[in-house]
Amino acid sequence: MKIEQVDLYYLEIPFIYPFKTNGIDxxxxNCLIVKIHSEGLIGYGECPTFNQPFYNYETITTAHHILKDFLIPLLLHKNINFPQEITQILSLVRGHQMAKSALDCAVWDxxxxxxxLPLYKYIGGVREKVKVGVSVSLQSSIEALMDRVNSYLEEGYQRVKLKISPDNALSCLTAIRESYPDLMLMGDANSVFTLDxxxxxxxxxxxxxxxxEQPLAYDDLLEHSRLQSQIKTPLCLDESINSINDTLNAIALKSCQIINLKQSRIGGITNTxxxxxxxxxxxxxxxxGGMLxxxxxxxTNLHIASLPQFKLPADISATNRYFQEDIxxxxxxxxxxxxTINIPQKAGIGVDIDEEKLEKFTLSQESFT
Structure with a gap:
């Protein structure tokens, strides 16, 4: 397939509730959307990084720069026989995995x-619906936390992920566990703990x-290995896994029992x-995992979560968990x-773009031919 045109959109879509975690509010x-045109078809991908470099070093500004000035020019007018070829084409640019993921996912689409074919069938997925959970951000009090958790459980979510810090982890997780002894419950630390x-x-x-999830430093594998060897609770790595090499090292060091695999963090579907x-x-x-x-x-994440080794509930909540209006x-x-959430069954990622909503939430748009 020849890459004939790439459209790049910068969007801002309001949340229903503010999302608060350690360092992010x-x-x-805010995201970048790419449309890739080829042979009368359009493939879609999303770069969901934040405005600030609080999750990783990429931001909307850097991703836009890297896409516009480097990645899109590398890809434009190329003839691609297999979607896996895109990683080699974009390999001249080091890092910037979230920017790369938008193009990679659009090519797979x-x-x-x-x-x-629906994307999940094309990549070897084994299920038509995905077990999902909900992520609960930091709340003002235990009472407010329990109200939020109760509301999600009433909606039908069966796994709760709570953002935690050294100050609130024990009290908040204990409150939930005492109320719900059998609930699938986890804590997401976003790197704010140490071995102390x-x-x-x-x-x-x-x-x-x-x-x-990710209790220690965002770029650490060694100390996670030491921690995992001394506690029973499975450790999950998130920010520490940005590449295939990171995964190999984590396996060798026994740094975790679980990985939160966000395709956008590791460069897209090919690396996934x-x-x-x-x-x-x-x-x-x-x-x-999800990036809101x-x-x-x-x-796209629903299709990826159909692969056989995705054994645990995903962070892919329903649309109304975050947005009153989507694109x-x-x-x-x-x-x-x-x-669970059903995987879309139409070809590709299986959803249709609401062009009016896309225009409504677009802050800027560029086309490359």
Whole structure:
């Protein structure tokens, strides 16, 4: 397929509730959307990084610069026989995985549409619906936290991920566990703990948590290995896994039992499939994380979470968890009876773009031919 044209959009979509975590407090979803045109088809991808470099070093500004000035020129007018070729084409640019992921996912969407297959079938997925959970941001009090958790459980979510810090982890997680002894419950630390918190980690062992996500430094593998060897609760790596090499090193060091695999963090679907296969061989469980995506990124993640080693509930909530209005015509809905979301069955990522909403939320737009 020849890459004939690339359109680049900068969007801002308001959230229903502000999203607060350690170092991040946002009221809207800012992202870059790419449309890749080829042979009468359009492939869509999303770069869902933040305005500030608080999750990783990429921001909307840097991703826009890298896409516009480097990645899109590298890809434009290329003839691609297989979607996996895109990683080699873009390899001249080091890092900038979120920027690369938007183009990578759009190319996979194109190829699945050319084959007239839903993306999950094209990449070897094994399920038509995905078990999902909900992420709960920091709240003002235990009472407010419990109100939020109760509301999500009433909606049908069966797994809760709570943002935690050394100050609130034990009290907040204990409050939830006492109210819901059998709930799939996990803590997401976003790198705010150290090995000095070992006694706290051992207390958390008593809460039967599904996992603790990224407790130590965002770029660490060694100290996570030391921590995992001393506690029962499975550790999950998120920010520390940015590449295939990071995954190989984490496996060798036994730094975790689980990986939160966000395709945008590791450069897209091509690298996701390679890392998935490595983890399948090593017995590392996967689950699909989210970056507060629009319907484009959310649909892409649903397809990825169909791969066999994604054993744990994904962070792919329903549309109404975050947005009153989205840029796709379909609402991604929770099946409350089993806490799942159906994977779209149309070709490619399987959703239709609401062009009016896309225009409404677009702050700027450029086309490259």
């Amino acid at each position: 946002v009221n809207s979803h 194109l190829f699945a549409k050319k084959k007239n 918190d070992m006694d706290l980690f051992k207390q958390l062992d008593d809460l039967n948590l599904l996992m603790i 499939i390679e890392i998935h296969n490595l983890c399948e061989k090593a017995g590392i469980k996967l689950w699909c 995506e629009s319907g484009i990124g959310r649909a 796709i015509t379909q609402n991604i809905k929770l099946n409350p009876e089993d806490s």
